[in-house]
Amino acid sequence: MSTRPPEAGPLAELVGPGAVRAAGAADAIGDLRPSLVVRPGTALEVAAVLRAATERGWAVVPRGGGTTLLWGGRPHRCDVVLDTTGLDALVEHAPADLVCVAGAGMRLGALQATVGAAPGFHQRLMLDPPQGEDATLGGLVATRASGPLRQRYGTMRDLLIGAQFVLADGTVARTGGKVAKNVAGYDLDKLLVGSLGTLAVIVEVALRLHPVPPVSRTVVVEGGEPRELVGFLAAVRRAPVVPSLLEVLWPDRVAILRVDSSTAGAERQAEIAAGLHPAARVVDGAEAAGWADRGRGRPWRGEGLVAGVGVPLAAIAPLLEAVEREHQRGGPVDLALRGGLGVGEIRLAPDPAALERVRLAVEGLGGHLDLRRRPAAASDLRTTPPDPVARELMGAVKGALDLGGTLSPGRLGWAG
Amino acid sequence: MDQPPPLAPGVLEALRQVVGPKWVLTGMDARRTYECDGLTGWRALPLAVVLPATTAEVVAVVRLCHQHRLPFVPRGAGTGLSGGALPTPDGIVIGLSRMRAILEVDLENERVRVQAGVANLAVSRAVDAAGYFYAPDPSSQSVCTIGGNVAENSGGAHCLKYGFTTHHVLGATLVTPDGRVARLGGAVPDGPGYDLLGFVVGSEGTVGIVTEVTLRIVRQPERVQTLLGAFPSVDSAGAAVAAVIAAGIVPAAMEMMDRTTIEAVESTMHAGYPDCGAALLVELDGPAPECSSLFEEVRALCQANGATEVRVAHDEAERARLWRGRKGAFSAxxxxxxxxxxxxxxxxxxxxxxxxxxxxxxxxxxxxxxxxxxxxxxxxxxxxxxxxxxxxxxxxxxxxxxxxxxxxxxxxxxxxxxxHGVGRDKACQMPKLFSVSDQAVMLRARRAFDPLELCNPGKVLPTPRLCGERPGIYRPHLLETAGVAERL
Missing domain, CATH: 3.30.70.2740 (Alpha-Beta Plaits)
Incomplete structure (x- = not known):
C-alpha cells in the first residue's frame, strides 16, 4: 500500500537525524521487518512524524518496552516503528493527592522508584504485569496488561485518570485530567486502554497511586481437585477477607492468597483464610517469598503461545478441569488465574489445535479468549470475536480516529 | 391547550403502534412534566414523550426517529443536575421509566442484570439479604435509575473507596442512534476489542440508549465505623483529611461541612451537630480488625489536627444520626x-x-x-x-x-x-478545560456512534448556537422540595 518506500530523510527533518535509524533484526515484529525506527522526544514531534507518515501512506507501529508487540495480532504492515521511550520524563508526582503524571515512555520500574521515594509517604502504582519493570506506562495502557494485584487494584482501566495522545493525522489531544473523580467530557481514556496501538500514540499518562499497606501475610493451598480449590476461592469471597491477590496456578494445583493491611488486620485475615480449607496454611518469611517467586511472571515463563482468558466465577472449576485435560494430553500448559475474578492468562503449545480446544471450552463456559503471545508462523489462530454490532461500532471508532489506517493496521483483524 | 405537535405525518401514529397509544404523551400538561430534569433553570417542551417497555420497543422507536431525522433525548428518573435530560424542542423524549424489571440475580457470579429504569437502591435491596450491595450510591439513589447512572457515571459518598459506576458495570445492551442493538461487555471483564462500554458509561446519553445493564455486586463489609470530628476551621479539618491520606488510609467516605452549612442544618433539622467551624464525617469499612485499628488511627489524627470533639457512632441509629445532617444539607x-x-x-x-x-x-x-x-x-x-x-x-x-x-x-x-455531568449546564464551559482539538476528537468519537447527531443533541460539547445563550441557574426541583431526592 505504501505510495513511496519509507525513507529516513523526511523524518530526520522533523525529529533530528539522531532520532531516526534504519530498523534492524531486533526491531522485527514477529516475521514483519519495519524499515525505520524513529524516537521522538516530544508530543509535537510525535505529531509531526504521524502526520508525515499518514501523508505518505506509511504504516506506523508504536513501541514502548517492546515486550508485548504481538498482542492481538501481527500487524499487516509496518514501515515505521515509533519508539516512545524518549518520552520518559516524570511530569508531576503529587503524593498528597495520590497522583502522578509521566511520559508514556517511562518504564514501570523507573516510575515505582520515583513515587516510592517521596518522603513521608509510602505509595506506588499498584500494577504488577508479567512483562515486569521494563514495560512502559504507555504500553501498559495500550495492552491493559496486569498481574496478580489486579484482584484488588484492577488494571490500567482503573488506574488511568488522564492521558495525552496523538492521532494519526497529527492531532494532539487530552482526555480526563489529574483528579480521580472526574466526569467532564467523553472518557476517551477507556478507548485507549487495550487499544493495542491502533487508535492513537499515547504520549503522557496521569495515574492514580495507592498507599502501600504496612503488613502482608500469605496463605497457600496446595493439592486437590479443581472443585476443592474452587471451594476455597468461594469461601474467601464470602469471608471478611480482602485479598490483594488470590492467584490460582494450574497444573500446579495451587492457590496463593495475600492480604495487605494493618498489623492486626493482616494477621486476622490470614487466620480466617487459613481456616477455610483443610490444606490452607499461613506461610512466612522465605517461604512466602518463594511462593511469590513461583507466581511471578506466570504464565509467560517458558515457550509457547499465551492467551488471555476470562470466565464467570461459577465456571472456574470447569475451566481448571479443561486445563487439566490439556495437561493430561502432555502438551505444555500453564494457567495463572485471578481466583476472585475469573480472569487470567494461559500458556499453550504453539499449536492451533490446542488453542482451539481451549477457546471452545472457554466460550462454552460463557467466557472469552484473546491472543497475547503468538507463534511467529501461525496465522489461522482464532480468538473470541466481539458482538457483531459492537464490532461495527469498533470499526467506526477506528475510522473516526485513524481514517487512513496508519496505526498498527491489521493488528485487530476485525477493526482494521 | 393541546396543540398537535408538528411531527411529520404518520410519525405519531407509528410511535403509538410501537408502544401502544397510552404510552405516547402529547398533551401539554404531560409534556410539561418532562420539560426539565433536576436542573430546573433549563426548560424545553418536547414534541412528544414516548415510554417504551422493552429493548425491542426502544429499537423500533429509535428507528422511526432515525428514519425521520427526529432528535431524541433519553431519560431515566430525571434527577440529573446538569440538564442532561433537557428535551430538545424539535424532538421527542424517550423515557425508560417503564423498564423496571430486575432480570436476573446471579449470586454465584456476583452480578445482577436489570432493565435501565430500575432504581439504584432497588439493586442493593434485591441482594441485601444475601449479604451483598451495589456500591455506587448517588444521593438520589432511591429514585434515580441505573440507566441514568450509566449515562452520568454516577458516584456518591462512598466512591472514594468503591469507585464509580464505570467500575461496577460489566455489560450493557446499547440501542445505537440508528436502531441497532449492540451487546457491550458481558458477564466477564476484558471482552474482545475496544472498551466501548467504558466509553458509553459517562457519555450522558449521547451515543445511544442503554436498555439493559449487568452490574457487579459487592460483598457487604464485616464492619462499618463512623465518626464526626468538630474542628475550629475548615483549614484544620482539611489538615486532618491530608493526614489521613498521608497515613495511607482510604476511608469509605470522608465528608466535610463548613459553619454556614452546619448552622443551616441545625436551624432546620436539629441534627445535633457540634457548634464548630467545620465538621468532618469519616466512615471506614472492611474486615473488623483492620477497620478498628484504622479507625483509632483516624480518631487520633483528628485530635492531633485540632478536633475539639470526636463523636463516634456506636450503632446503626447513631450512624444514621451522624449522616443525617450531611444528607440533609442541601434541603436545609x-x-x-x-x-x-x-x-x-x-x-x-x-x-x-x-x-x-x-x-x-x-x-x-x-x-x-x-x-x-x-x-x-x-x-x-x-x-x-x-x-x-x-x-x-x-x-x-x-x-x-x-x-x-x-x-x-x-x-x-x-x-x-x-x-453531576456536563449536560447542557456546562457545555459552554468545556473550552475552559479542553482545547479545541480535545473537543474535536471527542466529537469524532461521538459521531462514530451517531453521525447525524440525533441522540441527545446539544449536550456535553459546546456549539456556537447554544453557547451564545446564558447558562441556567438552579431552582429546587419538585422531587427535592417534596423531600424525595436530595443532592450531594
Missing part, C-alpha cells in the same frame, strides 16, 4: 435561603485550603454567601451559592460567582464536574 439550605445554585467542581485534595480561601474572598467580592459541603476525600466540592432571585442582580451575581469558583478549581488542576 433550601430552607434558609430563597434560592441556591449548587456547583460541582473537583480539585486535587491538597489544594483544599487554598481553594476554600479563594471561595471566601469571592463571597466578599460578590456579596453572597457560599455554604461548602463536599466529598473531602476525593476533592469534589459542592459549594452552594445562596441568593434571592427577587433581589435585582442577585441571579446574575450567583451565576458569575459559580463560574468563578469553577475557575478556581481549574486553576489548581481540577475539573469542571466530579459527578
Amino acid at each position: 439550605m433550601g430552607r434558609v435561603s430563597p434560592d441556591y445554585y449548587v456547583q460541582d467542581g473537583v480539585i486535587p485534595r491538597s489544594q483544599l485550603p487554598q481553594v476554600l480561601a479563594g471561595i471566601r474572598d469571592l463571597e466578599g467580592e460578590f456579596g453572597l454567601r457560599v455554604a461548602n459541603v463536599f466529598h473531602a476525600g476525593d476533592g469534589n466540592l459542592h459549594p452552594l451559592i445562596l441568593y434571592d432571585r427577587r433581589r435585582p442582580g442577585d441571579t446574575e451575581r450567583a451565576r458569575s460567582l459559580a463560574e468563578r469558583i469553577l475557575d478556581l478549581c481549574l486553576a489548581v488542576g481540577g475539573s469542571l464536574t466530579g459527578e
Whole structure:
C-alpha cells in the first residue's frame, strides 16, 4: 500500500537525524521487518512524524518496552516503528493527592522508584504485569496488561485518570485530567486502554497511586481437585477477607492468597483464610517469598503461545478441569488465574489445535479468549470475536480516529 | 391547550403502534412534566414523550426517529443536575421509566442484570439479604435509575473507596442512534476489542440508549465505623483529611461541612451537630480488625489536627444520626435561603485550603454567601451559592460567582464536574478545560456512534448556537422540595 518506500530523510527533518535509524533484526515484529525506527522526544514531534507518515501512506507501529508487540495480532504492515521511550520524563508526582503524571515512555520500574521515594509517604502504582519493570506506562495502557494485584487494584482501566495522545493525522489531544473523580467530557481514556496501538500514540499518562499497606501475610493451598480449590476461592469471597491477590496456578494445583493491611488486620485475615480449607496454611518469611517467586511472571515463563482468558466465577472449576485435560494430553500448559475474578492468562503449545480446544471450552463456559503471545508462523489462530454490532461500532471508532489506517493496521483483524 | 405537535405525518401514529397509544404523551400538561430534569433553570417542551417497555420497543422507536431525522433525548428518573435530560424542542423524549424489571440475580457470579429504569437502591435491596450491595450510591439513589447512572457515571459518598459506576458495570445492551442493538461487555471483564462500554458509561446519553445493564455486586463489609470530628476551621479539618491520606488510609467516605452549612442544618433539622467551624464525617469499612485499628488511627489524627470533639457512632441509629445532617444539607439550605445554585467542581485534595480561601474572598467580592459541603476525600466540592432571585442582580451575581469558583478549581488542576455531568449546564464551559482539538476528537468519537447527531443533541460539547445563550441557574426541583431526592 505504501505510495513511496519509507525513507529516513523526511523524518530526520522533523525529529533530528539522531532520532531516526534504519530498523534492524531486533526491531522485527514477529516475521514483519519495519524499515525505520524513529524516537521522538516530544508530543509535537510525535505529531509531526504521524502526520508525515499518514501523508505518505506509511504504516506506523508504536513501541514502548517492546515486550508485548504481538498482542492481538501481527500487524499487516509496518514501515515505521515509533519508539516512545524518549518520552520518559516524570511530569508531576503529587503524593498528597495520590497522583502522578509521566511520559508514556517511562518504564514501570523507573516510575515505582520515583513515587516510592517521596518522603513521608509510602505509595506506588499498584500494577504488577508479567512483562515486569521494563514495560512502559504507555504500553501498559495500550495492552491493559496486569498481574496478580489486579484482584484488588484492577488494571490500567482503573488506574488511568488522564492521558495525552496523538492521532494519526497529527492531532494532539487530552482526555480526563489529574483528579480521580472526574466526569467532564467523553472518557476517551477507556478507548485507549487495550487499544493495542491502533487508535492513537499515547504520549503522557496521569495515574492514580495507592498507599502501600504496612503488613502482608500469605496463605497457600496446595493439592486437590479443581472443585476443592474452587471451594476455597468461594469461601474467601464470602469471608471478611480482602485479598490483594488470590492467584490460582494450574497444573500446579495451587492457590496463593495475600492480604495487605494493618498489623492486626493482616494477621486476622490470614487466620480466617487459613481456616477455610483443610490444606490452607499461613506461610512466612522465605517461604512466602518463594511462593511469590513461583507466581511471578506466570504464565509467560517458558515457550509457547499465551492467551488471555476470562470466565464467570461459577465456571472456574470447569475451566481448571479443561486445563487439566490439556495437561493430561502432555502438551505444555500453564494457567495463572485471578481466583476472585475469573480472569487470567494461559500458556499453550504453539499449536492451533490446542488453542482451539481451549477457546471452545472457554466460550462454552460463557467466557472469552484473546491472543497475547503468538507463534511467529501461525496465522489461522482464532480468538473470541466481539458482538457483531459492537464490532461495527469498533470499526467506526477506528475510522473516526485513524481514517487512513496508519496505526498498527491489521493488528485487530476485525477493526482494521 | 393541546396543540398537535408538528411531527411529520404518520410519525405519531407509528410511535403509538410501537408502544401502544397510552404510552405516547402529547398533551401539554404531560409534556410539561418532562420539560426539565433536576436542573430546573433549563426548560424545553418536547414534541412528544414516548415510554417504551422493552429493548425491542426502544429499537423500533429509535428507528422511526432515525428514519425521520427526529432528535431524541433519553431519560431515566430525571434527577440529573446538569440538564442532561433537557428535551430538545424539535424532538421527542424517550423515557425508560417503564423498564423496571430486575432480570436476573446471579449470586454465584456476583452480578445482577436489570432493565435501565430500575432504581439504584432497588439493586442493593434485591441482594441485601444475601449479604451483598451495589456500591455506587448517588444521593438520589432511591429514585434515580441505573440507566441514568450509566449515562452520568454516577458516584456518591462512598466512591472514594468503591469507585464509580464505570467500575461496577460489566455489560450493557446499547440501542445505537440508528436502531441497532449492540451487546457491550458481558458477564466477564476484558471482552474482545475496544472498551466501548467504558466509553458509553459517562457519555450522558449521547451515543445511544442503554436498555439493559449487568452490574457487579459487592460483598457487604464485616464492619462499618463512623465518626464526626468538630474542628475550629475548615483549614484544620482539611489538615486532618491530608493526614489521613498521608497515613495511607482510604476511608469509605470522608465528608466535610463548613459553619454556614452546619448552622443551616441545625436551624432546620436539629441534627445535633457540634457548634464548630467545620465538621468532618469519616466512615471506614472492611474486615473488623483492620477497620478498628484504622479507625483509632483516624480518631487520633483528628485530635492531633485540632478536633475539639470526636463523636463516634456506636450503632446503626447513631450512624444514621451522624449522616443525617450531611444528607440533609442541601434541603436545609433550601430552607434558609430563597434560592441556591449548587456547583460541582473537583480539585486535587491538597489544594483544599487554598481553594476554600479563594471561595471566601469571592463571597466578599460578590456579596453572597457560599455554604461548602463536599466529598473531602476525593476533592469534589459542592459549594452552594445562596441568593434571592427577587433581589435585582442577585441571579446574575450567583451565576458569575459559580463560574468563578469553577475557575478556581481549574486553576489548581481540577475539573469542571466530579459527578453531576456536563449536560447542557456546562457545555459552554468545556473550552475552559479542553482545547479545541480535545473537543474535536471527542466529537469524532461521538459521531462514530451517531453521525447525524440525533441522540441527545446539544449536550456535553459546546456549539456556537447554544453557547451564545446564558447558562441556567438552579431552582429546587419538585422531587427535592417534596423531600424525595436530595443532592450531594
